[in-house]
Amino acid sequence: MTTPETTRVEPDDPSSTQTTVEELRPLYRQMLAIRRMEEAAAKAYSQGKIGGFLHLIIGQEAVCVGAIAALEENDYVVATYREHGHAYAKGVSSRAIMAELYGKKTGLVRGLGGSMHLFSKEHNFLGGYGIVGGHVPIAAGAAFAAKYRGDGRVTECFFGEGASTIGGFAEGLALAGLWKLPVVFICENNQYSMGTPLYRSLAVEDVSLRALAHGMARDRFDGDDVIKVKRRIAEAIDRARTTSEPTLVEVVTYRFRGHSMSDPGLYRTKEEVEEWRRRDPLNRERARLVELGMAEADIEALEADVKAEIEDAVRFAEESPAADEYAKYVTKESAS
Amino acid sequence: MTTPETTRVEPDDPSSTQTTVEELRPLYRQMLAIRRMEEAAAKAYSQGKIGGFLHLIIGQEAVCVGAIAALEENDYVVATYREHGHAYAKGVSSRAIMAELYGKKTGLVRGLGGSMHLFSKEHNFLGGYGIVGGHVPIAAGAAFAAKYRGDGRVTECFFGEGASTIGGFAEGLALAGLWKLPVVFICENNQYSMGTPLYRSLAVEDVSLRALAHGMARDRFDGDDVIKVKRRIAEAIDRARTTSEPTLVEVVTYRFRGHSMSDPGLYRTKEEVEEWRRRDPLNRERARLVELGMAEADIEALEADVKAEIEDAVRFAEESPAADEYAKYVTKESAS
Amino acid sequence: MSVISYREALNQAMREEMERDASVFIMGEEVGHYNGAYKVTQGLLQRFSERRVIDAPIAEMGFAGIGVGAAMVGLRPIIEFMTFNFSLVAIDQIVNNAAKIFQMSGGQFNVPIVFRGPGGPAVQVGSQHSQALESLYANVPGLKVVMPATAVDAKGLLKTAIRDDNPVVFIEGETLYNTTWEVPDPAAGDFVIPFGKSDVKRAGKDVTLIAWSKMVWTCLDAAKALAADGIEAEVVDVRSLRPLDVDGLAASVAKTGRCVIVEVGWPVAGFGAEVAYQVQRACMDALDAPIERVTSDDVPMPYAKNLEDEVQPQVKDVVAAVRRVLYLD
Amino acid sequence: MSVISYREALNQAMREEMERDASVFIMGEEVGHYNGAYKVTQGLLQRFSERRVIDAPIAEMGFAGIGVGAAMVGLRPIIEFMTFNFSLVAIDQIVNNAAKIFQMSGGQFNVPIVFRGPGGPAVQVGSQHSQALESLYANVPGLKVVMPATAVDAKGLLKTAIRDDNPVVFIEGETLYNTTWEVPDPAAGDFVIPFGKSDVKRAGKDVTLIAWSKMVWTCLDAAKALAADGIEAEVVDVRSLRPLDVDGLAASVAKTGRCVIVEVGWPVAGFGAEVAYQVQRACMDALDAPIERVTSDDVPMPYAKNLEDEVQPQVKDVVAAVRRVLYLD
Numbered sequence A, B: 001m002t003t004p005e006t007t008r009v010e011p012d013d014p015s016s017t018q019t020t021v022e023e024l025r026p027l028y029r030q031m032l033a034i035r036r037m038e039e040a041a042a043k044a045y046s047q048g049k050i051g052g053f054l055h056l057i058i059g060q061e062a063v064c065v066g067a068i069a070a071l072e073e074n075d076y077v078v079a080t081y082r083e084h085g086h087a088y089a090k091g092v093s094s095r096a097i098m099a100e101l102y103g104k105k106t107g108l109v110r111g112l113g114g115s116m117h118l119f120s121k122e123h124n125f126l127g128g129y130g131i132v133g134g135h136v137p138i139a140a141g142a143a144f145a146a147k148y149r150g151d152g153r154v155t156e157c158f159f160g161e162g163a164s165t166i167g168g169f170a171e172g173l174a175l176a177g178l179w180k181l182p183v184v185f186i187c188e189n190n191q192y193s194m195g196t197p198l199y200r201s202l203a204v205e206d207v208s209l210r211a212l213a214h215g216m217a218r219d220r221f222d223g224d225d226v227i228k229v230k231r232r233i234a235e236a237i238d239r240a241r242t243t244s245e246p247t248l249v250e251v252v253t254y255r256f257r258g259h260s261m262s263d264p265g266l267y268r269t270k271e272e273v274e275e276w277r278r279r280d281p282l283n284r285e286r287a288r289l290v291e292l293g294m295a296e297a298d299i300e301a302l303e304a305d306v307k308a309e310i311e312d313a314v315r316f317a318e319e320s321p322a323a324d325e326y327a328k329y330v331t332k333e334s335a336s
Numbered sequence C, D: 001m002s003v004i005s006y007r008e009a010l011n012q013a014m015r016e017e018m019e020r021d022a023s024v025f026i027m028g029e030e031v032g033h034y035n036g037a038y039k040v041t042q043g044l045l046q047r048f049s050e051r052r053v054i055d056a057p058i059a060e061m062g063f064a065g066i067g068v069g070a071a072m073v074g075l076r077p078i079i080e081f082m083t084f085n086f087s088l089v090a091i092d093q094i095v096n097n098a099a100k101i102f103q104m105s106g107g108q109f110n111v112p113i114v115f116r117g118p119g120g121p122a123v124q125v126g127s128q129h130s131q132a133l134e135s136l137y138a139n140v141p142g143l144k145v146v147m148p149a150t151a152v153d154a155k156g157l158l159k160t161a162i163r164d165d166n167p168v169v170f171i172e173g174e175t176l177y178n179t180t181w182e183v184p185d186p187a188a189g190d191f192v193i194p195f196g197k198s199d200v201k202r203a204g205k206d207v208t209l210i211a212w213s214k215m216v217w218t219c220l221d222a223a224k225a226l227a228a229d230g231i232e233a234e235v236v237d238v239r240s241l242r243p244l245d246v247d248g249l250a251a252s253v254a255k256t257g258r259c260v261i262v263e264v265g266w267p268v269a270g271f272g273a274e275v276a277y278q279v280q281r282a283c284m285d286a287l288d289a290p291i292e293r294v295t296s297d298d299v300p301m302p303y304a305k306n307l308e309d310e311v312q313p314q315v316k317d318v319v320a321a322v323r324r325v326l327y328l329d
Ligand SMILES: Cc1ncc(C[n+]2csc(CCOP(=O)(O)OP(=O)(O)O)c2C)c(N)n1
Pocket: A082, A130, A131, A132, A133, A159, A160, A161, A162, A163, A164, A188, A190, A192, A193, A194, A259, C029, C058, C060, C082, C086, C089
């Protein structure tokens, strides 16, 4: 019996998270834009301008931004219903996202999908999915296609720790392991699945261990530091791209808000949330930019720019015409 | 991060498989009866007296017989479509099984279920199931009920190594691990899933490793020796009964015949099959009985008795009236 | 009698049956500590403890199957799907196990289990979360399929479902939880509603509107609008799709001579087609006009509110169908 | 033209399409080295290698989802279910992903995928392995559902399915693989059959028998038996359930004035109810008798051969229904 090899799991070399203003600046900008975009969405939601479920990623921005920064443009991303940040990080405009949340014709998916179902072919963003676990095999499928074609593309698949008990995840993982598909499974372990804390949903609070049974590489680390996320995920991406081997990566993080806008989050103590808010990755990266020598004025300019971008996105959404077509998008007319 | 404890995995103390005629004799009788019963069924199948799918367990008898011998009467067994042996070992008569295969009114389930769906309430045999993996949560459910009631019953759940990739297995395992259900998951690794050898269906050829991610005890060993199977499974049963903890046990074995009667088994070499036939657990246990001092005449008497039992079972099946009721058994009339 | 909400009625039904029978337990995502995603199980954990109100991880196939296994050996599980959209990952347990075990076992093991939770389109949750899946389950022998439209039906039918010795698919209206209705007080004694009986929610002589779940309310509104034009519609609530009360539906149509079937599901092979077939056969000679069906459009549900409304049957659509069967336009 | 088997026709269709388009691949259990559980993929591994003919472990939800993902980025997967009974563990991928992604993505990502394999009752394999599940899939917008009865339809429709830009649920008759029919030779040029067209398999003037898959054969046999009594039945093969050729079916019924719909599925909310509803509406004035449906009994399939035959529609049941609509008894 062989015990499968595993990759490094905590801690890592501190020098590996060294960075520069050039590298950090655009990542900070993305994180901030996602934060502001979601705050604006929350506001619009409470004004009744956005409906349905709205799942905010506020507090977890470093994960999607760091992970997607390590990708190339042609690479694929597959995500859950909590995917505004992922779509933005992959290049989708805040205008298109906000208009979608408003259910407008100019929305990313014409007002048909809403918050949970952002898709962008242009950006190789293969969607936000609402059924927990169901998108994991889809990500394996995109990776399968990349290997089939030999085009070198890598797929990142995001999901929560709550998804790790469902069959779709298990099967996607097993097949990717067996067929050595170039995919990076990224578990955003935000420690809650709706109102359920880790210890009530997992016998072992380490999702990355699932890799063992599939001889799959794994990694596990804290997700506060966007550079660290980028570096560590880059290793997995490199493994996928060069040896076509999948990796299961678990990133520990925390969502500041409720599961969705309709969840008051009563299952967590104020202290716990405060503790995590003190570790806010946005503050951290802002401080780091200062440390690295970026002028306060430049940072403020960047922040003003983000503010303007999001205000524009909201205005665009507000002013856009209502969604008006749906019957056209049920089946595609075949050419042949 | 803690690495979960695991139980002993190969090899074990040779003294642990010492036995006596008293212990071995009934086990050998069961193994032989299962073999003869299935041979008779195969004959009847080729005569067109039995239809549908017929999955024989010939070659694997030591596993179900040893594992079920370690149970108490009140304990539950849940199995697959390859379950004639399990039903017999749990106490179901060869008459009832054979008549069921013949689709007769006197069959165990009135001719409604056939080979793949044997059930016996009297024997706490909770069924043979045809959808791979689907019965694993059912076994967890029987164990859940035992724990709910605190009645101390243990459930054994049998499945093939091919089932280890499917979601139903993963979910059943995860829930049993999380809720500490008194169940023993027994993977009969016969090295083939239909025509697919292990290495084409599993990234890591050790199914017991799945336990790691759930902090679950595990075990893994060869299944030729019925006493060894009994002893090792008894440890898991004891764990379930005393601490209400599940175990994932993998028993390596081999089926001598095709996947079902309609499978010629062309995917294996003659040599491979011959090699395993030489290790036939029936021959092994017969020789051991001789070694332990059982008189050849007594063994022959036992064998004649088995022969007579199976001949009687076949006659019973042949002479029984055709199945005649089905509409009654769709929904149960509620008393309330 | 008290006027209570649909949510409260369901809660009472479970609470009473759990008091009555120690073998009843509830399992599902967020049913305990969170008191239910839609607060239907509010307070039950507190009353019955973690032993009987069990928060499950996200593993519908797993916990639905645990319910089936537990039911086989005599417990009476209530399995909550957070919504029925998620039942699709567990449908194998429902269709291949729960529905068939009584038959496969030759009548030895029955499976007294309730699969319940909200179904049908909610509001702006998109196509994966907005589906009426009753037609799938109603097709399957071995299952019973029940869909209450009001608080009183919710209570009486859920109690019957929990006591039933067979698997029951109990689909609640995701948008009905806050609706209210008069319900007998618990003190007034045991209150149950048998399966297989439709219910006339509004009497009328000119046309029969047949509906279930949320569409009963749409039909009641339509009836009100029609009454303004002097048309008296009878609204019959199917309540139980399987078994179906063909006699009850036919009696109404025999009286009115006209029939409109309204469902929020998709048109093709929707359950309404079955109702139409049964009513057509039973009322061949009584029908003064072809049966009309009103359904959602044949599309996955869009997110935008205006489109969502366009897709689903509205009062005006029902009114228009009634006018067609009355040859008024 | 050559007379070939249904199995061979399917094999030819896949082979030709794989030759034609390098983005087509086949994935499923035992499709490669074993040449298919029903030998439908015989020889394809040898011809196209493990890259394009992929043996999958038992993980239907997984490999169906892999197909969906691969289709989204431009490949054309053929996903084989060993039987459609096993599609229930993958139905979430079909209903919630394949069917909805084109819509959810606002038309950006279409999903050109074929889910194929045998469906409907086989012989003595028991209730979990003997089900006609087409009614479930036919309910769902975004899917196309096709069920060939003969070798020629199998070939022409499967080629169309593979070229279709949308998800197609292609259900083969588990007992039809050895049946034969005349099929155009590959050398004679590209041969496809469009979806949404029913086919008159036998012309007749007295009554229309509507069926699909295995029941087309039962109807042809019934027609023969009826002919002996001077009754000329027209047998119309639905072929494509979604989209449904209402005009074609109605044209036949308009001519004969009588209609019997035969399906091997369960009666309640079976697809036949939809066909009945559509034909009824289209032929209201032409019908000389109520439409009859012949279905399997409303039970899970028993194992014993004699019971299995009792449960399923037989020639005598079809003949009896025809005699009823002709008011002959
Ligand atoms: C199959 C399924 N079951 C249940 C749900 C309802 N649901 C939506 S999100 C969620 C919690 C998911 O938690 P996790 O995977 O940790 O992701 P997070 O929301 O924390 O990002 C649940 C239970 C669902 N969408 N799909």
